[in-house]
Amino acid sequence: MTSTNNALKAGAGYTIGNILVKGINFLTLPLFSRLLTTAEFGVYNIFISYDAILVVLMGLAMHSSVKSAHYEFKKTDEYVSSISLIYILNALLFVAIILIGGERLSSWLGFSGTILLLLVPFSFGGAILHLYNERISLDYEYKKYLTVALFNSVGNVIVSLLLIVTIFRNQRDVGRIVGTVATIFVISTVLLLKMYVKARPSFNKNFWKFGVLYSLPIIPHGISQVLLAQCDRIMISNIIGDAEAGIYCLAGNLKLVLTIISTSIGISWSTWFFAKMEERTYGEVQKSSSLLVRMFVVLSVGLMALSPELILLLGGSEYEEGKYVAVPMIMDAFILFLYNIIVPSEYYKKKTQYIMLGTLVAAVVNLITNYIFIQKFGYIAAAYTTLFSYVCYLLLHIFISRKLVEFDVVTWKWIMLSFGIIALMGSFDIFFVDNIIVRYTLCSVVVAVMCPPLVKYYMETKHCKII
Numbered sequence: 001m002t003s004t005n006n007a008l009k010a011g012a013g014y015t016i017g018n019i020l021v022k023g024i025n026f027l028t029l030p031l032f033s034r035l036l037t038t039a040e041f042g043v044y045n046i047f048i049s050y051d052a053i054l055v056v057l058m059g060l061a062m063h064s065s066v067k068s069a070h071y072e073f074k075k076t077d078e079y080v081s082s083i084s085l086i087y088i089l090n091a092l093l094f095v096a097i098i099l100i101g102g103e104r105l106s107s108w109l110g111f112s113g114t115i116l117l118l119l120v121p122f123s124f125g126g127a128i129l130h131l132y133n134e135r136i137s138l139d140y141e142y143k144k145y146l147t148v149a150l151f152n153s154v155g156n157v158i159v160s161l162l163l164i165v166t167i168f169r170n171q172r173d174v175g176r177i178v179g180t181v182a183t184i185f186v187i188s189t190v191l192l193l194k195m196y197v198k199a200r201p202s203f204n205k206n207f208w209k210f211g212v213l214y215s216l217p218i219i220p221h222g223i224s225q226v227l228l229a230q231c232d233r234i235m236i237s238n239i240i241g242d243a244e245a246g247i248y249c250l251a252g253n254l255k256l257v258l259t260i261i262s263t264s265i266g267i268s269w270s271t272w273f274f275a276k277m278e279e280r281t282y283g284e285v286q287k288s289s290s291l292l293v294r295m296f297v298v299l300s301v302g303l304m305a306l307s308p309e310l311i312l313l314l315g316g317s318e319y320e321e322g323k324y325v326a327v328p329m330i331m332d333a334f335i336l337f338l339y340n341i342i343v344p345s346e347y348y349k350k351k352t353q354y355i356m357l358g359t360l361v362a363a364v365v366n367l368i369t370n371y372i373f374i375q376k377f378g379y380i381a382a383a384y385t386t387l388f389s390y391v392c393y394l395l396l397h398i399f400i401s402r403k404l405v406e407f408d409v410v411t412w413k414w415i416m417l418s419f420g421i422i423a424l425m426g427s428f429d430i431f432f433v434d435n436i437i438v439r440y441t442l443c444s445v446v447v448a449v450m451c452p453p454l455v456k457y458y459m460e461t462k463h464c465k466i467i
Contacts, residue, residue, distance in 0.1 A: 013449040027105065028157050029253055029314045030279075030315070030316075032176065033250055033316065033318075034163060035319070036172050037243075038243040038244075038247055039241070039248035039305050040173035040176075040246075041233045042233075042237060042243060042244070042245035042246030043173040043241035044173050045245065045246065045306075046233060046234060046242070046245060046448055047111070047119070047177050049117075049118055049162050049233055049234050050109065051122050051126065051227040052230050053226045053227075053440070054094070054119055054120075054123040054221055055123040055126040056222035056223050057219065058090050058094070058123045058124055058127040059127030059130060059131060060078055060086060060090070060122075060212070060216070061133045061215045061218035061219050062086060062131070062211045062212075062214075062215045063130040063134045064134075064218045066080060066131070066134040067138065067274060067347070068347070068411055069207070070138055071274075072210060073206075073207070073210075076138060077198045077199040079132075079207050079441055080131060080135050080203045081196060081198070081200065081202075081205055081209075082202060082203065082314060083207060083211045084128070084195060085202075086208070086211075087127050087128060087131070091124045092121055095222065095319075096382075098117055098119075098120065108310075108387075115174065115177060118177060119127075121184075122180065122181040122184060122185065122187040122412070125181075125187065126184065127189075129148065132188075132191045132255065133146070133267065136363055137268065138271060144358075151187055152187055155186075155187070155403060156179055156180040156184065156408045157179075159178075159180075159183055160176045160178075160179025162179070163176075163178055164179075164334040164353055170443060189361070190391065210383075210444070217353040217355065218355065219356075220359075221355045221356040221358075222273045224356070224359040224360045225364050227367065228362055228389055228390065231363075232248070232382035232385070232386045233245050233248055233252070235370050235374055235382065236374060239375060239377055240374070240378065245379070246307055247318075247322045247379070248379050248382065250311070250314060250315045251307075251325045251326045251329060251383075252325075252329050254303065254311070254329065255303075255330050255333035257299075258299060258303060258333035258337065259333050259336070261296075261337075262296070262333065262336060262340050263300065263340070265292065265340070266294060266341070269292075269344065271342070271343060273285065274344070278344075285409060285411070286408070286410070288340060289341050289410045290410070290411065291320075293338070293341075293410060293414045294414075295417050295419055295452055296334060296337050298446070299420065300330050300331070300334040300445055301422070301425045301450075302447065303330050304327050304330050304331075304426055304429045305341040305425075305440055305443035307323060307326035307327060307330065308439075311323045311326060316422045324430075325382070325383035325430050327430050328384050328386070328387040329387075331387055331388060332460065334418075335394050335419075336390065337393055338394055339393065339397055341374055341410055342401045342409045344400060344409075345395070345404055345405045349405065354404065355400075356397075357398045358396035359393060361396060365388070365389045365392050366389035367387065368387055369385035370382055372385075375386050377433075398415070414463065428442050431454060
């Protein structure tokens with residue numbers, strides 16, 4: 001029961017704190033969307049998209065091995081410290097590659113050599129943060145996680161604003177990028193030094209071998225996962241233009257609310273899930289997952305109903321067309337939440353090759369459908385082709401998980417019921433996109449039906465199992 005209580009406390013802490021901390025970035029969107037043109041806003045978000053790919057390569061996805069290494073070696077700090085050396089070596093390698101082939105890469109990606117170099121410290125910082133968060137999640141140390149997140153969020157906003165209004169007045173997209181890079185690199189350097197105080201970094205053949213063998217299949221998975229999330233905006237930028245990519249990216253920030261909650265829950269859920277699998281208490285897993293799904297249905301339905309008004313609030317009239325892509329993008333976030341609940345079973349079984357396979361297939365589907373339909377129907381089509389790819393993504397991982405652990409982490413009843421509600425409400429919200437009364441009324445009905453069992457559960461249960 002202690003592990004459940006710890007996980008509950010950590011999960012609540014991660015979620016509430018993350019909403020408050022990362023909400024800073026969300027709340028500053030109206031500011032940056034007005035300081036930057038739609039094209040400049042697009043350039044910044046495309047930079048972030050490329051970083052998401054490079055951060056996987058920078059750390060070789062080795063952060064994903066930390067939980068398993070914890071059970072394997074019982075020397076977690078030594079393991080983390082040792083494999084961090086791989087991150088440093090990779091950073092030096094990427095700098096050398098950019099210096100040697102910078103012109104060709106700049107032409108291919110559409111970035112200047114300077115911005116291209118900035119990708120390295122930004123990706124290095126992101127990879128170190130992933131590694132650090134995996135380590136502290138083992139002890140449910142959500143306060144440390146939130147402290148780092150707070151410094152990162154506040155720091156990148158303040159530094160970016162200072163640079164935009166001073167040095168980079170005529171290159172505001174570059175100012176936004178430099179501010180973001182400088183903040184995360186400084187923070188990650190401090191965290192790396194703190195990890196080295198706990199355990200001196202040194203080459204350990206067993207650690208490196210375990211980490212590489214465990215994580216190598218995760219690299220294609222990680223890149224495929226990024227392509228699922230980011231290739232639509234990159235392809236919109238290349239096929240149509242940065243301005244359209246900027247509108248699309250701002251609409252995509254709406255699902256940030258759900259992504260924050262999903263990621264926060266997932267951090268403690270995976271640790272708790274590993275413990276419950278060791279105990280073989282599968283009934284607890286299913287009960288907790290069903291309650292989480294119910295909660296996320298309510299959040300998703302509410303956000304979809306509010307999306308047209310939020311687009312206007314965040315971006316103004318220049319971004320109004322984004323209301324036509326917001327709903328399918330929020331549905332993406334719901335599917336990703338289901339994935340985050342289910343996929344720890346694959347990590348638990350150490351069958352990372354299956355994780356790679358499922359995600360790779362979905363990414364290929366996304367690339368092909370995006371290429372075809374963006375050219376035919378414009379950037380709005382990307383939201384729906386990406387949604388289709390996410391559905392394929394989820395289905396593949398549901399079947400893989402079922403095969404590996406021989407039970408349904410989320411029961412089919414809840415998968416079908418929740419997705420049916422989300423799809424139906426999403427269709428209504430798109431059809432009545434300009435009718436606020438109908439959207440809000442339908443949303444209220446769903447919330448009224450779904451919430452009472454959640455409230456009743458909280459009232460009647462002393463030790464809530466929702467993670």
